[in-house]
Amino acid sequence: MTPEQKLNNIRTIIAKAKRFDLAFAVLGILSLMLGVLVFAALFGQMFIDGAPRFTLDFFSSFPSRRAENAGILSAWVGSILVMLVTAMAAVPLGVAAGVYLEEYAPKNLLTDIIEINVTNLAGVPSIVYGLLALGVFVYQFGFGQSILSAGLTLALLILPVVIVATREAIRAIPGYVREGAYACGATQWQTVRDHIVPYSMPGILTGVIIGLARAIGETAPIITIGALTFIAFLPPTPIQETFPFMNMDWLTAPFTVMPIQMFNWTSRPEAEFQHNAAAAGFILVLMTLSMNALAIYVRYRLRKNIKW
Numbered sequence: 001m002t003p004e005q006k007l008n009n010i011r012t013i014i015a016k017a018k019r020f021d022l023a024f025a026v027l028g029i030l031s032l033m034l035g036v037l038v039f040a041a042l043f044g045q046m047f048i049d050g051a052p053r054f055t056l057d058f059f060s061s062f063p064s065r066r067a068e069n070a071g072i073l074s075a076w077v078g079s080i081l082v083m084l085v086t087a088m089a090a091v092p093l094g095v096a097a098g099v100y101l102e103e104y105a106p107k108n109l110l111t112d113i114i115e116i117n118v119t120n121l122a123g124v125p126s127i128v129y130g131l132l133a134l135g136v137f138v139y140q141f142g143f144g145q146s147i148l149s150a151g152l153t154l155a156l157l158i159l160p161v162v163i164v165a166t167r168e169a170i171r172a173i174p175g176y177v178r179e180g181a182y183a184c185g186a187t188q189w190q191t192v193r194d195h196i197v198p199y200s201m202p203g204i205l206t207g208v209i210i211g212l213a214r215a216i217g218e219t220a221p222i223i224t225i226g227a228l229t230f231i232a233f234l235p236p237t238p239i240q241e242t243f244p245f246m247n248m249d250w251l252t253a254p255f256t257v258m259p260i261q262m263f264n265w266t267s268r269p270e271a272e273f274q275h276n277a278a279a280a281g282f283i284l285v286l287m288t289l290s291m292n293a294l295a296i297y298v299r300y301r302l303r304k305n306i307k308w
Helices: 003-053 056-060 073-104 109-121 126-140 147-171 175-183 188-215 220-224 258-266 271-305
Strands: none
Touching: 003 271, 056 073, 073 109, 073 147, 073 188, 073 258, 073 271, 109 147, 126 147, 126 220, 147 188, 147 220, 175 188, 188 271, 220 258, 258 271
């Protein structure tokens, strides 16, 4: 084969590879657009169906047997309080577990088993966590069908996500950061506290908020532990005027959340309740998108301040 023929063969191979890359890029764009269009269509349909209910009364009214008088006050307040408990339970424990597994845990069979189980727990159906919480939190610990039980249930649900996100964020830290800290005489704890955790915080917070965005839309584990489908009162306020200024009675109060309120309305045959469910669904999606937008903003701000 002459040099010219070899050159032509190389050009043919390169041209074929470029055509394959172009076809793959087009396929990827079409797949992305298909998913975006489906989401936009569903989102737009919810907005159209629920537009008549986007009023101040809808946010400030309790559920009612009359669709025109029904609101989501108890549902969105309950969702916020449950998410507060979930974050307070899952974030410190998940981040601490991720840091330990990545920085302190010895590399042995026991650690490997723990890592495998943590990864597998991220794919366990949510109803399993609901059954576990029903036996442990509701009956064994006596928390009852309360906000505390719901928050701890969802904390268990997103705990593997937080742990995995923390470990992946720590792994992304270049090795010379640790080496430089150790060379300056820092201990392992000082290295983790002053360098590893701050530098990995964008990835950790992204995983945390994505986990919370998943938890806010969960229904099966909340129904399993006995959340109410109709509630016409609010939990006690967490803040009070007298000392000690904190009221913990809200943790043991009955509750409902946005997905359960939507489930209740969609089970009604009247068309007006379907409009209420569409409006509540639109608001729930907005809450989820807001949490993801917050994750993106926090990640951008923290990465902007990091100087390697």
